[in-house]
Amino acid sequence: MPELPEVETVREGLARHLLGHTFREVQVLDERSLRRHPRGRKDFVDRLQGRTVRDVVRRGKYLWILLSAADSAEILPESLVVHLGMSGQALITAPEASPHRHLRVRALMVPPGQDKEPLELRFVDQRIFGGMFLDRTVLTRDAVGQLVPAGSRSLLGRPEIPSAVAHIARDPLDPFFDTDGFRRRVRGSAVGIKRLLLDQSTVSGIGNIYADEALWRARLHYARPSSSLSAAQTRGLLEACTAVMAEALTAGGTSFDALYVNVNGESGYFERGLNAYGRAEKPCPRCAAVGRTGRIVREPFMNRSSYRCTFCQRRPSAR
């Protein structure tokens, strides 16, 4: 399933292939992918056709395409938001490529010059947890509450953000990430720490897999009350989150020089680098390295599976 590193890989691929391209012949094959576009299919198509891609931006697992009119470079206050959900893919193909099984939305993308061939942007989504919608943008503030300068060329520092995404926190790979805000949320809540990691308004981009991996690295039990973490543990946990996702981005973000942007959750990282997630009843790699008998167990938490080591992630004592 696409998580932050995969979404960043898609963002980069879309930006590289589509900057300057104009939407033509937008076709919505399944309106359920437009669940979050309340004005419906026709409004979506009419608004998107004729608009030109000016930038592709990401926060957490959301990405959005900043648009202009076709004959202008001025960015419009409405952007195309894409969320891949559990099974979404953003593909770039030749227009004549054979249709994909779960194709939901397609658009012919016309390049700015005469010398290049049009491309097709395809939104493919088996389970339809993801979707697309058009949304007005508001201006971002950075970690200390100041407006990010307009015209900033840092992708993550773009001042525009769709209003539907503005409530989520920045992610650990964002240079404006609000570390103090994260510490305050950890100190100020008694919920299990994993619940906080999955709360996108505290820190974004972390899903079930990376939550378990970060907790394993930080040697913390998922149900540990957030407010009981020491300052050092909080710092260590945030470092673990950042490291896990940065390494996954490095491992999974290669092999995209073809005319093809793909997200299918099969980054190399998932196959090689997982220490806890999905490894029920296997030895804990850290314990095994020093001859201890800690093993990974799978337990239900928050209506999903959590994986932890029986030795280095002990259950917190009730008090």
Place this chain on the structure above:
DNA sequence: ATCTACACCTGACCGC
């Protein structure tokens, strides 16, 4: 106000 539970989806898999 804060937190929890559930709806939204499809396909793979399992036991009968």
Place this chain on the structure above:
DNA sequence: TGCGGTCAGGTGTAGA
């Protein structure tokens, strides 16, 4: 072979 049940999980929101 088929059929019903279970599981996977991010997000928004209804309800506690």
